[in-house]
Amino acid sequence: MGSFPNVILILALGVLQAVEGSMIQLNDNGYDGIVIAINPNVPEDEKLIQKAKEKVAEASTFLFHATSRRAYFRNVSILIPMTWTSKPGYLTPTLESYEHVRFIHLTPNFVLDDNWLIYGPRGTEYWGVFDEYNFDQPCYITSLNTIEATRCSKDNTGVNRVLKCSIKSCAIRLCKINRQTGMYETKCQFIPEKSQNAKVSIMFMQSLDSVTEFCTAKTHNPDAPNLQNKMCDQRSMWEVIMDSEDFRNTSLRAGVNSPPSPTFSLLKAKEHVVCLVLDKSGSMSVNNRLSNLVEAAELYLIQIVEIGSWVGMVTFDSDVITQSNRSISGSEIVLLTDGEDNEISTRFEEVKQSGAVIHTIALGPDAARELEKLSLMTGGYRVTPKENMTDLIDAFSRITSRSGDLSQKAIQLESKSVMLNSKEWINGTVTVDSTVGNDTFFVITWTESVPRICHQDPKGKEYRNADFSINKLNSKAAHLRIPDTAEAGNWIYRLQNEHSLQTLTLTVTTRAKSPTVLPVIATVHVNQSTGHFPSPMIVHVQVSQGFLPVLGAKVTAIIETGHGSQETLALWDNGAGADTVKNDGIHSGYFRSYQENGRYSLKVLVQARNNTARLSMRSPQSCAMYVPGYVNHGEIVLNSPRPEVKDKEMEVKIEDFSRVTSGDSFIIPGVPSGPLPGKFPPAKITDLKAKSQADHILLSICFFPADHYKIRMSGNSMQLRDHFDKATQVNTSGLMPKEANFKETFEFKPETLKIQNGTKVYIAIQAVDNANLTSDISNIARARREYYPSLSSYTINVATIIVAVVGAAAIIHIF
Incomplete structure (x- = not known):
């Protein structure tokens, strides 16, 4: 790794x-x-x-x-x-x-x-806003049947060439046209003029000296197949920016x-100082809240908090005992309570001035509504666990290291809670991958009596009840600390309930294998802390190792209301719906199954099984565009060649792993009581693709739940965008709705448009549900009948081509 x-x-x-x-x-x-x-x-x-x-x-x-x-x-x-x-x-x-x-x-x-x-x-x-270049589609065919580089604006001049470079030399030639697509061959690159008149665009090629502005409505290129046009409905960069908050x-x-x-x-940064401020009021005796809190807090102290931290623990009251007047600036406070407090808002300004970071754990539906504000104004975490042990442990696990040292970050591998009848077993495996294993703990809790414990490491070594330590403060919890580094592989666990009906929980936490090994981590983000019914919340989970995305994992979000209603949401990295870019390691999904007003908790499970996980070696999205060189006074001056990664090396298989993490809680107000009205339109389709086949057009779509679809087409993309309902309608009787995230193709023959060589057709789609609610218009796809455009009339003196290669002379061959 x-x-x-x-x-x-x-x-x-x-x-x-x-x-x-x-x-x-x-x-x-x-x-x-x-x-x-x-x-x-x-x-x-x-x-x-x-x-x-x-x-x-x-x-x-x-x-x-x-x-x-x-x-x-x-x-x-x-x-x-x-x-x-x-x-x-x-x-x-x-x-x-x-x-x-x-x-x-x-x-x-x-x-x-x-x-x-x-x-x-x-x-x-x-x-x-988004990139105005496209690594995967660096050129496109215009309405005049000429080939243009994907860029904004089109006023950026340059040439298209194929470069073939070795360590000491480069060969350069004109781009050939692929007769099947009518486009330039795959390795064709745009080489800009060093001296430009165009001042745009920063999101295309900011390395040009002349570029100092964003594309505006006047300079924007709405036809370029880039992410900006796809995600922002062909609006210019400056229009979107000026509409931002x-x-x-x-x-x-x-x-x-x-x-x-x-x-x-x-x-x-100085020593990490954190203080647990815990509620021990009478209401905490309900549903074993206090005993569960004790166990979860102990787990936080021995497993979660950064090693070497200074930790204090107090209970809060209306009276304050002051033993010193030292500043708390830069310290962290973990505040847990289950009750109301009408005076929290009176302390907001004092909290701001303190310089402390406050993490809040709102336990139960009656916790003060102002708690989240404390976290929001200080940059702390905010979590809303249920009253059971597993959720409390998950909540404390969220409050992990903020130092930037990933070797100190507690990583959760498993979090499970099961209610078992007498003599029933719970069996499973926990995968400890080779990026983690240091400071590994298995924690088991029960509600009535200690279960029978049978653990086995990947080499067959068994761990029984006698190997676990039972908490002296809380006789309903036991933990096992694996010495040194836990063995990589699948750890098998078996727990048997030897009592009457009771709940058993299992939590496994660990840290990076060593300071020199990057662990696979999962990071959760929601688009806002307070939603607005009926607009959906968007959940994002980034799975990565270092700066590289991890692909092929199954990511599931579990979202729960304060009163226990639970929704399971599959998150996808397929470039459709809520997900912007396919295979960037960020899994996304819309949450709109609102059950009630109030807080919603968020927990995420990430699993890679059966050798499905891969580490992507591709350039991350939104990195600066690589510029192969410049045309300077008629001569091509090349930059150092970018290291090439072969297709088979673009993705590297990595071992199976599992991660569990919690996200910040969020609040949804305005949810009506009773059955919810049909106010949630289908999600916008963002991955529509089209291509021409003889006299037919073939569409590729990733479906979302809907009753039926509207497809319209036009010879003008802007008219289709602005006047969708007036565009030519496509017969969709043969297009049957599929389950969510199901990839499907649909072929149709334009009935009112004759497809000839060079003909371009723009297509868009809307999804309609059974309440006749309609999604936003999809991205606009373009299909074009095969045509062979002429090469650009741009000429260049290739008698002298200069290559700038650091530390080595370069020779250019023209052929």
Whole structure:
């Protein structure tokens, strides 16, 4: 498996949209709350701090002009690891951490290099816009039957060539046309002119010196087959940005040509200090809440909290006993309660000023509604477990290391609760993969009497009741700590209930195998902390190892109301519905099965079985576009070739694994009582594809639940988008709805359109349910009858072609 990168610097710019609870806010044109976090594994280098300051300052100026003087970076914190030497002027961090942000990962070599700047195609992270290039479809055929590079805008000039490079030389030739598709061959690349007049677009090729702006409605290329057009209904980048929460009501900063310089704060993390503030009121005696709390809190102390932390435990009351007046700034508080408190809101300002991070555990349906606000305003986690032991343990497991050191992160492998009759067994396996195994615990709880325990490791060694330690404070729990590193493979467990009807639970936690091994982790995110009926919530789960996506896992979300109603939601990484990009390791799904007003808890199960898991070696989505070279005064000057990964090496098989993780709870208000009206339209189809076959058109669709479908077509994509109901309708009588996420093809013959060579047809689809609610119009697919366009008339002097290869001379062969 991969090892930790030797040096990584993280620019934690976060989601700049005004998401409730985000630490980053746009105020009076300035972004506050930006954090640059240096990974604890980075060797100490003072130059990194200075260079980071310089590059962020340059990026701030670039952002200011790119947004037409609407935004810049005002307050930036640099989070320095504990492993670095303390110096005067270093402050203690308060809410800044390695968690709760979307990351931009930069290597120190990048930061130290004067030739590179931070700004680039990060609008996806900021304002919900997408790349304007397409690695998989780098060119397309226009309405004039010419081949164009996928780009925005079309005013960016250049040539299309095929490069074949070895270590010391490169061969270059014209692109050939594939006679089956009418497109350029697969390895054809667009090489831009070094000197351009076009100022757009940052989300296409920001490396061009002339590019300083986003595409606008005037400069946008709506026909380019890129993710921006697919996901944003062919709207321009600037239109989407101006409609974002940040800029909807933000005016430009008049009278100035440059923004103020950013203010930097140097923050050095100190010892991790956490205090458990626990409710022991009378209501906690109901349903064994207090005894379950004791066991879960003990598990947190011995298994979850970061090793070397300072931990305190108190019970809360209306009276405060103060033994010291030391600051709690930068500390963490875990607050658990099951009751109402009408005075929480009166303490909000005091909480903000304290600098403490507050994680809240709302136990039961009667817990104070203001608890989540404490977490949102301080950057803490918020969880809503049921009253049973498993959910409480899951809740504490959510509150894990925030230091950025993955070797300290507690990883949950199993979390199971089963009610058994007398003499019944529960059997199963827990997979301990080779990326984890350090500090591994098996915890078993029961409600009446200790069960019969039979565990077996992958080598056949057995563990019985005598090998487990029973908690002296709580006689209804036992745990087994595996010494050193747990054996990799399938651990078999068998539990028998030797009492009358009772509930047994099993929880397994572990940590990374070593500081040099990257574990497979699952990270949960919901699109908002408070939903709005009837709009769906979107659940995302990222499965990754380091910065590489893990594919082939089965991901399931379990969502539960405060009163116990449960919904199981399958999440998909198929580029359809709620999922934006196929095979990027992010599994997504819409949740709309609202049962009641109030809190909803979220738990996620990730399983890879039967050798289905693969590690993707492809470039991550929204990375900067690789530019093979430039045309400079009629000569092609090539950059160093990008290392090629063979198709068979694009995905590497990895071993089976399992992960369990909890997400932040969320709140849904406005749910009507009684049967819910039909207010949830079908999901928008985003993966429609089309191709022409003789005089027919073949569609490929990933279905979502619906009663029937509307398909319409037009010879103009914009008319189809803006006037869908007036476009030509396709007979869909032969298209039968399938189960969700079922891939299907549908073939039809256009009845009113004659398909000839070069004919292009644009198609879109809507799903309609049995209440006649209609989905949004799908992405617009294009089918084209085979035609062989002429090559671009662009000419270039190829007598001299220069290749820039670092450390080696290069020879070019023209053929």
